[in-house]
Amino acid sequence: VVEKYLHIVLCLLKNNASSQSYFYQKSNIQHLLDVFELGSISKKDCSIQNMIIRALVSPKNRKENIVACQRIIYQCGLLHGIWNMLTIPTIPAQIIIEVLLNTVGDVVRDNIENQAFVNSVVNTSGAIQESTLFNLLYAMICDEEKSFSLQISILYFLQCYLHKNKIGKSIIIQTLSPQTKNAANQHTMDYFLRSGYLSKDIVASWCSGILLSYLVVNSPKSKEDILKAPSLCHTRVAVLIFICTLLSNSSPSVQALVSIENGIAYIISQIRDQSMEDDRELLIQSLCAFALGLYVICNNNKIPSCSSESIKQIIEEDIGINLFQ
Structure with missing residues (x-):
């Protein structure tokens, strides 16, 4: 019964501005938090509820509806609940691939407050090697068991997270600064991005180039900082996209x-x-x-x-x- 009800709700919310407004104005978003209690996680229920969340914050929606829903999702603790699921080892990989990363990406896209929340939790230990960003980059570029769908989901999340996010960009760019004693360290985000360029895995190479382009787009400071890093290896399309982004409105580049x-x-x-x-x-x-x-x-x-x-x-x-x- 619950599953059928959720499917009806999903159909009503998709591309329907008035239904979306009614849904969040009547405080219905808060009820979605229940599914993220550790004892109630199932792939089917989790997928449907995340699809509802994505329908509420879809880029196709009215701007005012997106902003309102993103704010409520953060304030009621729903974003925190979704993020916690990403750190649970027992969560099936398919849920992370199909649901969680894409949902978090849509919730934080172009929202300073929600991006600030992610900024605060991606590196809570203070050690880059233990951070969520580190693990995501590793899974996208270096993991031998990586799947295409996981790589693209991680890239989508990172694009949404970095959109107009100066602090988030700086967290990654600071790892690209010239290093001496750690130059040969194979456990840094800097190493992952560079090895991605050199990789014969065309998807890893593409993802590395697109991510680097997002690090510098519309950010003169990021362009200047990344120029301080040692020379990057030229690949084909992904690197040309990065170069074009780097050149735009940047005489030093x-x-x-x-x-x-x-x-x-x-x-x-x-x-x-x-x-x-x-x-x-x-x-x-x-x-x-x-x-x-x-x-x-x-x-x-x-x-x-x-x-x-x-x-x-x-x-x-x-x-x-x-x-x-």
């Missing part, structure tokens, strides 16, 4: 990258290559063209050989304007 030997030459060679027929290669070519455009727009012209005018001249005379039309 442009200056640092144009100083890399053959960096501009590589990008130009990819743009000029007319033999690309594979969609993935065309995507790489497009990203290289976008990166070159950022070189022009965000260049501080401190390196004469790579000034905006010199790159424009290369585009006009060597590459050809027609290629971009």
Whole structure:
């Protein structure tokens, strides 16, 4: 009976602004907390109730409904209850994959108060190796038994958690700072992200690149901090996305990258290559063209050989304007 009732509630809440408003205004969100009592955890019930929570905070909803529901979910202790489930060893992995990470991600997305809660619990021990972020990065990148669905769920949670979250970004970026005695340490978030780039596992490489791009997007301070880290290895699409994000509105980033030997030459060679027929290669070519455009727009012209005018001249005379039309 309860399960059927929950399914009806879920159907009423999906994409229905008036039902969502009525649901939280009548204090019904608080009743969802009961399922997170340790004695009442089951995959079926937990999945349905988390689907209801996600329906209340879906990005498709009205902004005012999302904000109100996110606030109530935090204030009534529901977010704390969901988070506690992530730390219970006996919880089936499938529940974590399908339910918990995605639900927490939606609840904290673009919400300073809820992100602050996660900031306070991701590293409560003070030791990075014992933190939740450490464990999630390990599971996403290095765990030999990792599944694709778990990797993507972790990446989605991290994207939501880092969205406009300066403190959350700094927690990870500070691990990328140059290290001396810990340089060979294989148990740091810094090591995980770098090994992700070098990995032959294309999903781990992709996730590492996308996560790094989220660390620096719309954050000049993060871009400056990450430039202090040792050089990152260039991979393909994931790294190009990261580079484009790093270059955007950041003259120091442009200056640092144009100083890399053959960096501009590589990008130009990819743009000029007319033999690309594979969609993935065309995507790489497009990203290289976008990166070159950022070189022009965000260049501080401190390196004469790579000034905006010199790159424009290369585009006009060597590459050809027609290629971009």
